[in-house]
Amino acid sequence: MDLEHIDTPAVVIDLDRVDANLAAAQRYFDRHSLALRPHVKTHKLPGLAHRQLALGAIGITAQKISEAAVMVAAGIGDVLLSYPIVGEAKLEPLARLVRSARALAVALDNDVSLSLVGRAAAAAERTLDVLIEFESGRQRTGILEPAEALALARAVVGHPWLRLRGFMTYPLGPGAGDWVAEARGLLAREGIEAPVFSGGGTPGMWRAHETAGLTEFRPGTYVYHDRATVGAGAASLEDCALCVHVTVISAPERGRAVIDAGSKTFTSDRIDPAVGAGYGHVLEYPAAVITALSEEHGVVDVSRCELPPRVGERLRVVPNHVCPVSNLVDDVIAQRGGRIEAIWPVWARGATR
Amino acid sequence: MDLEHIDTPAVVIDLDRVDANLAAAQRYFDRHSLALRPHVKTHKLPGLAHRQLALGAIGITAQKISEAAVMVAAGIGDVLLSYPIVGEAKLEPLARLVRSARALAVALDNDVSLSLVGRAAAAAERTLDVLIEFESGRQRTGILEPAEALALARAVVGHPWLRLRGFMTYPLGPGAGDWVAEARGLLAREGIEAPVFSGGGTPGMWRAHETAGLTEFRPGTYVYHDRATVGAGAASLEDCALCVHVTVISAPERGRAVIDAGSKTFTSDRIDPAVGAGYGHVLEYPAAVITALSEEHGVVDVSRCELPPRVGERLRVVPNHVCPVSNLVDDVIAQRGGRIEAIWPVWARGATR
Numbered sequence: 001m002d003l004e005h006i007d008t009p010a011v012v013i014d015l016d017r018v019d020a021n022l023a024a025a026q027r028y029f030d031r032h033s034l035a036l037r038p039h040v041k042t043h044k045l046p047g048l049a050h051r052q053l054a055l056g057a058i059g060i061t062a063q064k065i066s067e068a069a070v071m072v073a074a075g076i077g078d079v080l081l082s083y084p085i086v087g088e089a090k091l092e093p094l095a096r097l098v099r100s101a102r103a104l105a106v107a108l109d110n111d112v113s114l115s116l117v118g119r120a121a122a123a124a125e126r127t128l129d130v131l132i133e134f135e136s137g138r139q140r141t142g143i144l145e146p147a148e149a150l151a152l153a154r155a156v157v158g159h160p161w162l163r164l165r166g167f168m169t170y171p172l173g174p175g176a177g178d179w180v181a182e183a184r185g186l187l188a189r190e191g192i193e194a195p196v197f198s199g200g201g202t203p204g205m206w207r208a209h210e211t212a213g214l215t216e217f218r219p220g221t222y223v224y225h226d227r228a229t230v231g232a233g234a235a236s237l238e239d240c241a242l243c244v245h246v247t248v249i250s251a252p253e254r255g256r257a258v259i260d261a262g263s264k265t266f267t268s269d270r271i272d273p274a275v276g277a278g279y280g281h282v283l284e285y286p287a288a289v290i291t292a293l294s295e296e297h298g299v300v301d302v303s304r305c306e307l308p309p310r311v312g313e314r315l316r317v318v319p320n321h322v323c324p325v326s327n328l329v330d331d332v333i334a335q336r337g338g339r340i341e342a343i344w345p346v347w348a349r350g351a352t353r
Numbered sequence: 354m355d356l357e358h359i360d361t362p363a364v365v366i367d368l369d370r371v372d373a374n375l376a377a378a379q380r381y382f383d384r385h386s387l388a389l390r391p392h393v394k395t396h397k398l399p400g401l402a403h404r405q406l407a408l409g410a411i412g413i414t415a416q417k418i419s420e421a422a423v424m425v426a427a428g429i430g431d432v433l434l435s436y437p438i439v440g441e442a443k444l445e446p447l448a449r450l451v452r453s454a455r456a457l458a459v460a461l462d463n464d465v466s467l468s469l470v471g472r473a474a475a476a477a478e479r480t481l482d483v484l485i486e487f488e489s490g491r492q493r494t495g496i497l498e499p500a501e502a503l504a505l506a507r508a509v510v511g512h513p514w515l516r517l518r519g520f521m522t523y524p525l526g527p528g529a530g531d532w533v534a535e536a537r538g539l540l541a542r543e544g545i546e547a548p549v550f551s552g553g554g555t556p557g558m559w560r561a562h563e564t565a566g567l568t569e570f571r572p573g574t575y576v577y578h579d580r581a582t583v584g585a586g587a588a589s590l591e592d593c594a595l596c597v598h599v600t601v602i603s604a605p606e607r608g609r610a611v612i613d614a615g616s617k618t619f620t621s622d623r624i625d626p627a628v629g630a631g632y633g634h635v636l637e638y639p640a641a642v643i644t645a646l647s648e649e650h651g652v653v654d655v656s657r658c659e660l661p662p663r664v665g666e667r668l669r670v671v672p673n674h675v676c677p678v679s680n681l682v683d684d685v686i687a688q689r690g691g692r693i694e695a696i697w698p699v700w701a702r703g704a705t706r
Contacts, residue, residue: 006442007442007443007706008706009705064649083602084603085602086601086602087602087613087667089359089360090360109603109605110603112663135605138647139609139645139652140603140611140647140650140652141602141605144606247439248439249436249437249438249439250462250466250493250494250495251463252462252488252496252497256492258493258494260440263622263677264677264680264705265705267620268620268622268623269616269621292493294491294493295394295416295676295677296416296417311439311465311466312439312440323648324616327648328680328681329705350617350681350682350683352362352614352617352649352681352682353360353362353363
């Protein structure tokens with residue numbers, strides 16, 4: 001079976017580009033003496049996580065316990081859970097993860113989460129590392145004031161099974177360096193050390209070294225890149241390593257083609273209008289715009305294409321946002337030089353808990 | 354394990370409401386002597402498909418071969434594939450489906466698809482029914498002019514393994530009745546019969562009887578309903594049978610709560626601003642607005658809630674659009690009267706081919 005004959009829609013990754021993306025990032029972080037702790041949410045593939053570690057990553061980042069558990073089961077030892085764990089139902093799964101990981105850290109921003117992770121560590125009878133999450137521009141999770149870090153830090157330090165490691169934020173806003181400096185100052189007065197300062201986000205990756213005091217970075221999308229990271233200037237279209245292969249299934253009138261992939265494949269994630277239009281970039285027809293998605297249909301405006309695609313023609317589409325695309329498929333086809341090298345089950349797909 | 358202790362995020366369906374929704378629709382279609390052929394894309398559960406058939410549905414509708422194959426494997430005999438099958442890679446899977454289904458029909462709007470389904474039927478040595486898809490307002494697939502139906506109909510009639518059954522459209526635009534009347538007239542002059550006229554779409558379901566000549570209807574969402582079908586006037590919030598149970602994981606400042614479900618659970622599907630705001634309706638806090646989603650975070654504006662939710666509190670959210678939510682989870686929890694009756698694997702999840 002070659003690439004031109006695989007059933008569509010299919011998610012295909014280019015291993016040469018993956019390797020190049022991983023190597024370029026590792027070189028950058030090595031050059032700046034920053035630890036790289038890739039977020040696996042983009043690929044959800046233990047095989048690529050191991051590749052990242054082999055190149056020099058110090059560990060991985062995962063968002064949910066179930067996602068981390070897949071990676072630990074696949075032999076990954078060092079994991080940061082960059083997400084506040086809350087809810088009694090998570091006590092047992094977290095305790096199991098603490099027991100099974102070689103090194104586990106969790107990020108949190110409130111005492112409800114702190115209490116739960118403390119109980120999980122105690123149940124596992126293993127020390128669990130804690131990072132305090134702070135706000136640096138995204139306005140989702142993360143404490144706002146350095147003074148709030150003090151109360152959390154005291155509680156961590158006073159817990160027999162928790163160890164304070166430092167601070168985490170997402171992405172890495174302009175004030176993050178000053179914030180951490182101030183918080184470290186407050187903690188130092190009480191003799192509390194917080195050596196780790198972790199930032200994230202592929203769009204700002206190449207400027208990570210500009211933030212004073214930063215010690216590690218957690219990019220995810222850089223493994224594949226997508227229209228959004230290209231739009232942010234973090235990559236070029238030629239770096240994009242993941243394409244969705246689709247087929248034109250209908251062309252009811254001049255200027256309109258319909259492809260066999262919709263929101264169940266691309267998601268409904270949009271793109272900054274300054275970067276591009278529609279729900280993906282069609283490599284063979286750069287002037288085409290995917291204007292509307294149903295779950296299984298993609299409607300493509302091909303009116304600006306000199307010779308529009310015909311029914312039956314196969315196209316390759318670079319998605320707006322790759323991470324949720326990985327989450328929608330049971331497997332990805334890994335190719336190198338146009339030949340299929342492997343078909344990988346996306347083991348951490350659907351790991352939302 | 355009771356509902357209050359299940360791990361979150363979790364997709365939970367209320368079987369009493371499901372039963373009521375299915376019964377109400379069946380009563381309506383029976384009253385108007387219209388055949389009901391539910392689209393399984395909403396629930397993706399063979400168990401609910403069998404419930405729909407037991408109530409009187411004449412068969413089911415599926416969008417893709419792989420989705421239909423799940424249902425046929427689970428004992429469903431009569432399937433309409435409401436989607437143009439195109440691509441050489443689909444020949445074998447379609448031939449297998451033709452052999453395994455008791456009665457299979459496919460919809461198509463072009464001769465490339467017609468050629469493929471004809472070859473699949475020939476390979477299976479079984480007659481395959483064909484519906485001609487026409488445009489009635491959605492502007493995705495479907496021929497535009499009744500005259501185009503004639504060429505397709507002739508090709509179907511002339512094929513030894515294909516049988517013309519009629520017409521299909523989605524949803525069921527205002528001109529659909531006239532369109533089919535004209536097309537049937539053209540075909541009748543050549544002695545070609547096209548008895549079936551199939552429309553779809555839950556939002557317009559209760560007005561299906563107003564379209565002259567219609568013989569069957571293919572609603573999907575009516576099994577669960579959602580904010581969109583409530584907004585369209587097809588149901589009330591009390592009919593909504595699917596909720597996402599979530600937990601508040603953070604509340605970094607007054608007016609902001611963060612829940613443990615984002616676009617990997619709700620999808621990024623939006624809602625008509627005339628109907629509501631944000632990415633879902635929070636049952637316990639109707640004044641709350643889910644303003645932003647990351648993959649795993651939902652940011653909730655709770656500034657208009659008198660007493661905002663606390664970290665650790667559990668909430669139930671009615672999604673904007675339920676169908677892609679079913680597609681994101683490996684299982685749904687089926688409850689009745691607050692007690693868990695079953696946990697069903699979503700067998701047709703991810704069936705995009």
